[in-house]
Each structure stands twice: as structure tokens, then as C-alpha cells.
Amino acid sequence: MMGWIITNFQTFSSVYTNVCIEIYLVLVSVLFAYWLRPFTRIKRSGYIAALIYYCLTTLNTHLVDDKDRAGIIAVGIIVVTIIALWLLDEKRNPVQKIFLCIVFRLISWLSIEIFSEIGFYERDFVFRFELFRSDINAIVLEFMAWSLIEYSLALLLLYVALRLLHRAYRNKAEDLTWRELAVLIIPSWSLLLVKPIIRRFYELWMDGIANGSIKENIPGNPYNIMFCICSYFSVLVIIILYQKIKDQQEEAFIKESLDRRLKDMQRHIESATKYYEKMRAMNHDMGNHISVIEGLARAGNIGELIDYISELHGRFEGSKPVIKSGNAVTDIILSEAADQCKKKNIIFDSRFSYPNDLDINPFDMSVVLSNALQNAMEASEELKDPLILVTSMVRGNVFILSVKNRMKDKLILNEEGIPDSSKNDSGHGYGLKNIRSIAARYKGDIEIKQESRDGYYVFVLNVMMIG
Numbered sequence: 001m002m003g004w005i006i007t008n009f010q011t012f013s014s015v016y017t018n019v020c021i022e023i024y025l026v027l028v029s030v031l032f033a034y035w036l037r038p039f040t041r042i043k044r045s046g047y048i049a050a051l052i053y054y055c056l057t058t059l060n061t062h063l064v065d066d067k068d069r070a071g072i073i074a075v076g077i078i079v080v081t082i083i084a085l086w087l088l089d090e091k092r093n094p095v096q097k098i099f100l101c102i103v104f105r106l107i108s109w110l111s112i113e114i115f116s117e118i119g120f121y122e123r124d125f126v127f128r129f130e131l132f133r134s135d136i137n138a139i140v141l142e143f144m145a146w147s148l149i150e151y152s153l154a155l156l157l158l159y160v161a162l163r164l165l166h167r168a169y170r171n172k173a174e175d176l177t178w179r180e181l182a183v184l185i186i187p188s189w190s191l192l193l194v195k196p197i198i199r200r201f202y203e204l205w206m207d208g209i210a211n212g213s214i215k216e217n218i219p220g221n222p223y224n225i226m227f228c229i230c231s232y233f234s235v236l237v238i239i240i241l242y243q244k245i246k247d248q249q250e251e252a253f254i255k256e257s258l259d260r261r262l263k264d265m266q267r268h269i270e271s272a273t274k275y276y277e278k279m280r281a282m283n284h285d286m287g288n289h290i291s292v293i294e295g296l297a298r299a300g301n302i303g304e305l306i307d308y309i310s311e312l313h314g315r316f317e318g319s320k321p322v323i324k325s326g327n328a329v330t331d332i333i334l335s336e337a338a339d340q341c342k343k344k345n346i347i348f349d350s351r352f353s354y355p356n357d358l359d360i361n362p363f364d365m366s367v368v369l370s371n372a373l374q375n376a377m378e379a380s381e382e383l384k385d386p387l388i389l390v391t392s393m394v395r396g397n398v399f400i401l402s403v404k405n406r407m408k409d410k411l412i413l414n415e416e417g418i419p420d421s422s423k424n425d426s427g428h429g430y431g432l433k434n435i436r437s438i439a440a441r442y443k444g445d446i447e448i449k450q451e452s453r454d455g456y457y458v459f460v461l462n463v464m465m466i467g
Contacts, residue, residue: 016144021061024151028108028158029054035104035162036085039096039172041412045088053081071196078105096176102185103235107161110232112154113198117228119150120220161236168240170247173412173419184242194231198224327354329366334390337373346377346386353392355399358467364438368401371431372461376405379459383408398444401463410450410457418448435463442466 004012029050036046056077064070078101086097126132126142208214323334334350341348354365373390380386389404411419418432436446442465449460 013143017147018062020147020151022058024112024155025054025058025061027155029057031108031155031158031162032104035166036100038166039093039100040085040089041092041173041410042089045085048088049081049085052084053077056080071199074105078102093173093175095178095181099176099181099184103165103239104162106235107232108158110228110235111158111161112151114157114225114228114232115150115154117221117225119146120218122146123217124220157232161232164236165239168236168243170243180242184238194227323350323352325350325352325354326356327362327365329362330354330369333366333369333373337377337388340377341380341388344377344381344386346380346388348388348390350390351392352390352401355392355394355467358394358397358399358465360399360442360465360467364441368435368438368463368465371434372401372403372463375431375461376403376459379407380405383456397466399465399467401465403461403463405459407450407457407459410452411459413448418446432461435461439463439465 032053033047033050036049037043040046057074060070060073060077064073082094082097082101085101086092086094089097131138132142206218209217323331323338325331325334330352334352338348338350340346352369354362369390373388376388380388383406385406387404387406389402391402391404393400413419418436432446432448439445444464444466447460447462447464449462451458451460
């Protein structure tokens with residue numbers, strides 16, 4: 001077998017290299033699908049886009065001999081892949097699709113280029129040994145072994161980068177803006193220019209060897225290696241820093257959101273206090289009202305009596321909350337939510353009962369209820385037949401609050417099990433983090449369900465608290 005390989009080495013090396021490249025392209029496409037998977041709502045869209053990328057890249061690699069034309073075609077392959085991914089994933093987030101495909105292309109090229117550059121040093125190193133200068137068998141084995149090692153390490157480096165980016169880029173469902181795309185991609189544009197420069201250098205050197213003007217093999221270039229390594233890490237670092245900035249913005253938004261909720265709670269408490277003051281005043285004046293009513297009745301002034309009772313009833317009804325839940329503050333919150341829903345033509349049904357027998361702070365309960373209702377109302381604004389249902393139940397010392405609302409689309413949950421924090425999406429996100437943190441104080445947690453019913457989705461938030 002080795003004798004045949006040595007005799008037909010040119011043919012063998014061509015076939016062996018093409019097989020290695022083909023396997024490498026298959027595995028790169030698998031990693032491309034792995035990279036796209038958490039960013040897509042329709043999971044098969046990532047797989048189909050990766051398959052398209054594989055087929056087009058394979059044809060370009062094996063059928064196009066002109067390197068300049070192959071480079072232009074490679075750009076076209078990225079464009080086709082972006083369009084296919086966007087169409088297959090319900091035309092969602094096109095800017096992010098551009099970012100995902102470009103970043104993958106850059107990192108995959110850098111991963112293989114790093115080890116291609118190292119390969120020149122590996123070649124010079126092994127040829128220092130007499131064995132590889134005199135034994136053709138050793139040379140063939142070295143060629144086969146390094147090819148496998150080079151492609152394997154390139155795939156490993158690509159996988160590591162994708163893993164790191166998956167962890168760093170947490171808000172995977174958030175819409176990416178053109179400005180953010182520019183911030184993330186512009187520092188990497190130089191790679192698109194350097195790649196053809198490096199390729200042209202190799203082509204000129206190989207042409208010199210072919211025409212006899214150059215006698216030496218292509219030397220290893222430490223600057224090329226350092227450029228590729230620095231570029232590899234720069235792509236990762238830019239995205240990681242971008243995510244840190246987004247996290248800081250999110251924390252600021254959460255703080256601002258919580259401050260607004262605290263002010264709302266203060267307003268609710270003030271409303272509840274005024275309500276009780278009115279009730280005390282009415283109780284204090286009740287004796288006078290009864291005397292007036294009795295006087296009118298004795299005098300037979302039925303018309304005046306009816307008007308007086310109607311006015312008294314109106315004042316009494318106007319001073320109390322619409323919804324009774326067993327707690328003055330939650331009464332106000334639910335009543336105001338019902339009033340807002342009425343103005344927005346949202347059906348609001350509350351079956352909430354405050355767990356007075358459990359050790360749960362009314363302020364904490366108010367923050368949970370206020371955040372949940374605000375999210376539900378924001379998510380219901382654009383629906384034709386919006387509905388919000390609030391229920392609660394107590395089992396022993398466990399209290400469960402459930403808020404359901406209809407939604408237009410199903411949400412993508414992040415690693416924390418909640419929708420990504422995006423106020424231009426569903427209205428859910430930031431408030432759920434506040435709710436979860438309060439539930440955790442009571443050794444509880446939140447549960448999110450999304451149920452499909454008759455052409456729309458129902459978002460279900462269950463909050464468990466142990467009191």
C-alpha cells in the first residue's frame with residue numbers, strides 16, 4: 001500500500017487533501033448549525049441555512065480554480081446564506097442574521113489560517129531530522145498526520161470560539177440595530193482585506209517556485225500568525241465587551257424600572273391611606289346621615305330622601321376600589337389595572353385573594369403583582385381580543401399567583417428561563433427578573449408556560465412564594 005502511495009504520491013496527495021477538506025467542510029457546516037441554533041425561532045432554519053452554506057462552499061472549493069473569482073463567490077455565498085436564514089426564520093431580526101453569518105465566516109477562516117501558518121514552522125521543524133530528509137515513508141506519514149492535526153485543531157478552535165460567544169452573547173432574541181452591527185463588525189473589516197493579501201503572497205511565491213526564480217519553500221511568517229491570533233481574539237473580545245455594555249444598560253434599566261415600581265407602590269399606599277381616611281370620615285358622619293335620612297322619612301319627603309340616599313351611595317361607591325382582594329394596597333393595584341384595561345379594551349378578570357394568613361410582606365406582593373400586570377398589559381396592547389386573567393391559591397404555607405395573558409407570538413426564553421429583556425418585543429423581560437428576585441426571598445421561584453390556542457399564544461406566569 002505504501003509503495004503505491006509513494007509511486008502515485010501526486011495523485012494520492014490530491015485525493016487525500018480533497019477528502020480532508022470535504023470532511024472539514026462538513027464539520028464546519030455542522031458547527032455553523034450549532035452556532036445558529038439558539039438565535040433562531042424556527043430551529044430547522046439554522047440547519048437548512050447550514051446545509052445551503054455547505055453545498056455552496058463545497059462547489060466553490062472544488063469547482064472554481066480562479067482564486068479571485070472564488071473569493072467573490074465566497075462573499076455571494078454569505079449573502080445567499082443570510083437571505084435564506086432570514087426567510088426561513090420568519091423574516092426575523094435581519095441585522096442579527098448578517099452579524100451571525102459574517103462573524104462565523106471570520107472566525108472559521110481565522111481558525112484554519114492560524115494552523116496553516118503554523119504548518120510552515122512544523123514543516124521546517126520536522127525536516128531538521130535526518131529521518132524526514134531521507135525516508136520517503138516518514139515524509140508521507142508526516143504529510144497525512146499533519147493534515148489531520150491541522151484540520152482537527154482548526155475545528156477545535158472554532159468550536160471553542162462559538163462556545164465562548166454563546167455564553168457571552170446572552171440576549172439572543174434581542175433585535176440588533178445597524179449601529180450595533182457597525183460597532184461589532186467594523187473592527188473586523190480589515191480581515192477581509194488582509195485575507196486576499198496573504199493569499200496573493202502565497203500565489204506569487206508558488207509562481208516563483210514554478211518558474212524557477214525562487215528555490216526555497218514558503219517561509220513561516222510570525223507576523224501572519226500574530227495577526228491571525230490577535231484578530232481571532234479581537235472578534236471575541238469585541239462581542240464580549242459589547243455584551244458587558246448591554247448588561248450595564250440592562251442593570252440601569254432594571255434599576256430605573258424598579259424605581260418606577262417603588263414610586264407606584266408609594267402612590268398605591270397613599271391611595272389606600274386616603275381610602276381608609278374617607279371611610280373613617282364617612283363612618284364618623286354616618287350618624288348625621290342617618291339623622292337626615294330619618295328626618296326626611298318622617299316628613300314624607302320621598303323625592304328628597306331618594307336623592308339624598310343616591311348621592312350618599314355614589315360617594316360611598318366612588319371612594320372604594322372596584323376589586324376586593326383582602327388587602328387595601330393590592331385592591332388599589334388591581335382596581336387601577338382594571339381601569340387601565342377598560343380604557344384599552346382589554347378584558348380583565350381578577351380572582352386574586354391576598355394570603356393574609358401567610359407571612360408575606362404586602363409591599364413585596366405589590367411589587368410582584370404590579371410588575372406582572374404591567375407586563376401583561378404591554379403584551380396585550382396590539383391584540384384584537386386581549387385578555388388578562390389573574391388567579392391565586394394557597395396550599396398550606398405555599399402561595400401561588402398566576403397571571404395569564406394572550407400574545408401574538410411565542411417568545412424565545414434565554415438560559416435563565418425567561419424572555420430576553422427587550423421592551424420592543426413582548427413587554428416581558430425586565431419585570432420578570434424583579435419578580436424572580438422577590439420570589440427567591442420567600443424560597444420560591446417563577447414558572448413560565450406558553451400555550452398555543454386558536455391562532456394565538458397564552459403567556460402563563462406562575463409565581464410561587466412560601467410564607
